[in-house]
Amino acid sequence: MTDDSLSPAARLQALADRLRDRSPALAGCLFGGAVAAGLGLGAYAVVVMALWIGSPYPDSGPGGATGTAVSLWLLGHGVGLTRADTLTGVPAPLGLTPLLLALLPFWLVRRAARDAAEPETPQAPEIPARTVVWGVTGGYTAVGALAALYATGGELRPTLREAAWHLPLLALAAALTGLRSVRGRGADAPSPAGPDGGSGGVRAALAGRRGATACRAGLAAALTLAGGGAVLVGVSLTLHRDPARASYLMLTDVWSGRLAVLLLALALLPNAVIWGAAYALGTGFQVGTGTLVTPLAATSGPALPPFPLLAAVPPDGSGTPLTWACAAIPVVAGITAGWFTGRAAAPDRSSGTDAEGAPPPWSAPVTAATAALAALVAGLVCAVAARAAGGPLGTGRLAELGPVWWAAGGAALAWTLLLGVPTALALRAWRLRTRKPREAGSGGGRWAGAGLFGIAMTGTGLAVPGAADGGTDPEARPGADADIEEEAAESDDDPERVDPLDWWERVSRPDPVAALGGSFGTPYDLYDQLPAHGPEDWRALPAEEQAPPGERPAGREPDA
Incomplete structure (x- = not known):
């Protein structure tokens, strides 16, 4: 029914x-x-x-x-x-x-x-x-x-x-x-254009994982601007601490009034941080009708009302190298947005191997579109924050206070777009570079080659000549222990690092030549700097064939 x-x-x-x-x-x-x-x-x-x-x-x-x-x-x-x-x-x-x-x-x-x-x-x-x-x-x-x-x-x-x-x-x-x-949130929507992007991939950058990346990058840029604004507020209050203290004491002389002023100043600190971010962007903020405070110049008009935060406003006049240095804050914000986008655009292939389960890299147009979308997000966030941080206090001189929201948002968009897109593309290209992986048995890289006393330096320690290329004698390692082979096969954080303790353990074995991977045919290469008493006294013997002192091992004929 x-x-x-x-x-x-x-x-x-x-x-x-x-x-x-x-x-x-x-x-x-x-x-x-x-x-x-x-x-x-x-x-x-x-x-x-x-x-x-x-x-x-x-x-x-x-x-x-x-x-x-x-x-x-x-x-x-x-x-x-x-x-x-x-x-x-x-x-x-x-x-x-x-x-x-x-x-x-x-x-x-x-x-x-x-x-x-x-x-x-x-x-x-x-x-x-x-x-x-x-x-x-x-x-x-x-x-x-x-x-x-x-x-x-x-x-x-x-x-x-x-x-x-x-x-x-x-x-x-x-x-x-x-x-x-x-x-939580729903799974990211897959890209309809696939990994190669293309025109459909650029449109797909507005949704799914790429859209989430753009939001994260834009918010990271906005938070970087806010952090820079907080630093500017702290530095300005430190430089103007005497006027700020005088204005605080001037407002009231009772504890309840001073507590109320202190609470009001603390409640307005986020506003001051956003004002500082707008100042760093170059658009500045207003402290009254017909006034504007920017890094290039400040025009604050008549004396401001006594208040601790207003005492930190830069004085009238042209800018100084200290105020011009504020431009580093939006530069860092733009690079931050590009860094977040570039990391998501491509996996790191510098090690020569792709990460298991990593998503395919984005194309350059998709990466640029995502970085541009991140700049738009940063601009919108800054515009909304600037609009919320300002407002009128009366109908007179203080009828206009705070940043101009559209100017702050446009400046944040421009800074992030100009710096974020190139940074994202450069980081993507850097992470997509490939390095030829080291071939097995190719030696120890820059440490390979003949060393002191004819000994070659390899990634696992010392070896006689011929050890770097594995030697030509098929029976070159008849006395090597199985644990030595396992240690040589184990991966290390740095394959080119030489461990002195590992070298000492190898050369202190009963048969150092065999332990180091050398050949029994040339046992004297390790001892060419020692006094020559006789070949039988310095010959390296396998561990299982050690003879008592003064006796010759069985099966070995004296040298002529």
């Missing part, structure tokens, strides 16, 4: 049955998202209430402190705030989001999604990924909407239009990362 033959009542009953089957899992995911939002709000409320209690001059009651905590929680999601109570009577926007405030909400949502995706018992059925993601996101967004409505009556009022998409966007991204941490 098909669904078309069912009556409307039967269809409604079937739909109700399906909803009843899914309702426990969906309800659990919704509850997990709501709990994550509540924990985040509670954490912010605890910090704000502690500072409010310790403040000697509170200008509002507990309700105002709670509203401030909710507004800060929304600000951590990128929701802009507006302060209506100003000296001029004009509402002042507060759009500069301290990026560290977003860390706690993101982690809480990620943990909620991970807990929902993990089955309680091995026998429990697995909750569908769609239910986990949308359930956690929906529960979190519902609590966030109530919080935004509550904060509209406070001093810092959120922009509801931004809250309508910032809250679910952060929750969705965090839920996806939590789900991926439990169930």
